[in-house]
Amino acid sequence: MPRVRRTTKDAKDHARRVCAALKRAYPEAACALLHHDPYQLLVATILSAQCTDARVNMVTPELFRRFPDSASLAHAEQGELEALIRSTGFFRAKSRNLLAMARRVVQDHGGNIPRDLDALTALPGVGRKTANVVLGTAFGIASGIVVDTHVKRLSRRLGVSTRNSAEQIEQELIQLVPRAQWVDLSHRLIHHGRRVCVARRPRCEVCTLALICPKVGVSAASEAKATKKARPSSARTGRSGSTAR
Ligand code: SF4
Numbered sequence: 488m489p490r491v492r493r494t495t496k497d498a499k500d501h502a503r504r505v506c507a508a509l510k511r512a513y514p515e516a517a518c519a520l521l522h523h524d525p526y527q528l529l530v531a532t533i534l535s536a537q538c539t540d541a542r543v544n545m546v547t548p549e550l551f552r553r554f555p556d557s558a559s560l561a562h563a564e565q566g567e568l569e570a571l572i573r574s575t576g577f578f579r580a581k582s583r584n585l586l587a588m589a590r591r592v593v594q595d596h597g598g599n600i601p602r603d604l605d606a607l608t609a610l611p612g613v614g615r616k617t618a619n620v621v622l623g624t625a626f627g628i629a630s631g632i633v634v635d636t637h638v639k640r641l642s643r644r645l646g647v648s649t650r651n652s653a654e655q656i657e658q659e660l661i662q663l664v665p666r667a668q669w670v671d672l673s674h675r676l677i678h679h680g681r682r683v684c685v686a687r688r689p690r691c692e693v694c695t696l697a698l699i700c701p702k703v704g705v706s707a708a709s710e711a712k713a714t715k716k717a718r719p720s721s722a723r724t725g726r727s728g729s730t731a732r
Pocket of ligand 1: 644645683684685689690691692694695696697698700701702703705
């Protein structure tokens with residue numbers, strides 16, 4: 488098993504290999520939240536807190552039909568908004584944040600979503616992660632690296648970060664990865680985290696990054712279970728021959 492790199496040069500070399508492998512595996516990785524403009528992406532990202540992107544994508548078509556821009560959302564009736572987003576969870580807090588965000592965008596930015604990290608994080612319900620999503624995906628501005636639960640988990644397992652908090656991990660990744668790759672790296676790590684390097688039982692046996700991954704924190708038992716599950720029953724029992732009909 489490869490060892491976790493520690494010197495700055497080794498850490499950057501390792502991060503470069505990880506980025507290259509992810510790019511080969513997911514060349515077209517993109518944001519999974521359906522949107523057509525910065526306003527829609529900001530609303531969808533706020534709704535995605537503690538909720539799957541798939542669920543958010545079920546809710547937003549009707550929400551955007553009713554409230555197509557920040558001006559219309561700013562005048563929404565809270566009860567109607569709550570009903571529309573109820574299935575995404577925490578719907579009361581989210582509807583309050585959406586209303587306050589839209590009103591602030593109208594009041595301070597003429598109804599346009601700001602293209603600036605400080606202005607975005609000053610909006611109600613918008614933290615650094617949400618701001619990075621909007622700036623990177625909607626505006627193509629690499630203001631930082633989006634560190635969600637997948638990026639957090641994979642950064643540690645892949646040995647590109649030793650830190651625990653999202654803020655610390657982001658700062659470490661920023662030091663190791665060229666700015667031009669920040670936006671795509673997040674999308675690719677999230678894709679890989681959903682499909683292969685899943686939380687409970689990472690599928691190391693089918694992972695294209697296995698040869699360069701130190702598998703930090705991945706227990707041998709977890710790997711063995713995953714390998715056993717992936718092998719056909721005949722291979723596990725040692726039986727061979729034609730399939731029974
Ligand atoms: S699935 Fe296993 S080998 Fe692949 S990135 Fe995750 S821990 Fe590493």
